[in-house]
Amino acid sequence: MREAFGASFGVEPGYLNTAGIGVPPDFVAESLHAAITRWSEGRISAAEFDEPVARAKEGFAELVGVPRERVTAGSSVSQLVGMVAAGVAAGTSVLVVEREFTSVTFPFAVQRDRGVRVTEVPPDRLLEAVPEHDVVAVSLVQSADGRVFRPEELRAVAERHGVRVLLDVSQAAGWMPLELEWADWVVGCGYKWLMAPRGAAWLATRPEVLELQRAHGANWYAGQDPWSNLYGLPLRLAEGAGAFDASPDWFAQLGAAAALDWLRTVDLPAVREHCMELAGTLCAELEVPSPDSPIVALDATHASAELSAAGVCCTARDGRLRLAFHLYNTEDDVRLVSEALRRSSSAPLR
Template sequence: MQRRAPLGGAEFAPETTYLNSASSGLLPMRTRTALHAAVDESASYGTMGRDYFGPAAASRAAFARLLDIPAERVAVGSSVAVQSAFVAGTLPPGAEVLVPEGDFSSLVNPFAAHPGVRLRTVPLAELAGAVRPDTALVAFSAVQSLDGVIADLAAVRAAARAHGARTYLDITQAAGWLPLRADDFDFVVCGAFKWLLCPRGTTFMAFGGNGTGGGHGDRDAAGAWPAALHAGWVAGEEPGESSYGPVLRPATTARRFDEPHAHYSYLGAAQSLALFEELGVTTVHAHNTALADHYRAGLTARGLTPRPAPGSAIVSTPGLADAERRLTEAGVRISVRGGLLRASFHLYNSTEDVERLLALLDG
């Protein structure tokens, strides 16, 4: 294969061979610099800084540009689980939610815990065919955390439309490296601390285009938003007027679903997301998948068979879990999930990282 150097230049100089972006990403230098400055600033201006809303607005706009949707349809939050609980709360009593077996708990568990939801699970490969007329919502990850399998997004979207079901897509393991059409789905959530290299505590929720993308869109036929069940003061049209008592004038945009955000997280996110705008998701996709394919080929040459996940930047392999400790001692950051050794390749990785991992597995 063509040898590949890391993308991003001086933004990254890890002391480890870092192959664990599916767990959390590395912070670019620009993000670290901004965070250090913010901490220093807080000694005189408090932990909301001198501009609490500015970085969140910049992050919201940058995330929207990456997905090619209006910023007015993006809310900021703290975790995928909170957003999943919000989506569960928009469903009528007795609603059926269809999810893949073994999808990530932050996506699935809030539906399982909601007293008004009937949760049904099927294998990921059968998801589109399992949508039926009484399915209210199909909730699934674009890329599976366990083994990197990419869902058939078009097939699930088409099946949901055919049966009048809404769609809730988790792009936590996809955003930043996999080209996506967020407007094709009703709700899209992203924990941005993995592949988008943002500080932990940065989560985005994007709402569909009111019928132009995911079928139902984010609003009903009259243009009304779902109830903002967890709205606080930041969700008001004028937050300064919404600090006490009920929020009488919710924001007219998806900002009505904002949580009071972690200032440092979103200040850093604005910097990290700018890097992806400079590089382009298509460039990152080509880089990551080439490295993953090189690793798969190396495993195959050694008689090892990774889980099938065509086109994925995540490679999970059975029979290698015992190697994790030895790899960690050698300075390789990697993970074991479900008994599989999971390697994830991102923009700061290189051909040399792949070959070092394979050589250590030989040892």
């Protein structure tokens, strides 16, 4: 059992896989257990989940710094980006970085029959390439290696040249303080740093570009009054971002509401400092460059067995080991990794 920022976590020492799956505070898991128990006893109703859906939207809005009324609730990043990609004009030129997570790139790439063009550039060329395109779509923190793109720099060049911006904050929201009201689209999933169950994701859209999206997943929950719009035509979608809501994954939204309610009360600058200090300490001990984020990517796949034997849980991504520190991690986790790597072969890290 660990205590962090006023919450308890059942996470075991060595868990460094938040970039893949975040671990919830105990009270989040307990709320799900209680709901599943009521479900198994036939004491549950669909309408009771409307309130958690709304709370989770509010939590996401606050954590990324956008107004609540801009937020659409969905189930995954790719599903939400797909609505954006389906609505951009034929012939739109979309800029992405090489090795970007495919939930950001694939939804645009499948629009090639409409002439939508997706161009990859090396990460260090992103800003200089922005003026040549109509839309730039990028993860604020890169999944594979934790590289961070500074939002203020991207905003400055995009606004100067009239380029639309889609930001994926799946690897940023929950540890990085964010103020992204300026971005055209902000998308993120809940099951990583937000410590919610998989099946909850959100998209914040600026009003100026809302009409560009296509509600190709239009459903009863996106109606003006969902419970009065279950049957028949005509089409009667909600006004604003609600017109793009997906029919919710009840338990994922319930857990997300609990997790985000709590995260809204947490000192995120302190969370960032805590995570970066741990990641920086590990890099210093291993004599590798300081990280941009709490994600540390190491050329150490040779040490996978040694790390696993030591109780370290991490993942291999893009040919490297990926370790991720969150608010529930401690110096004990740093020690487990550094000692295991010393016991492994002496292949260089970088």
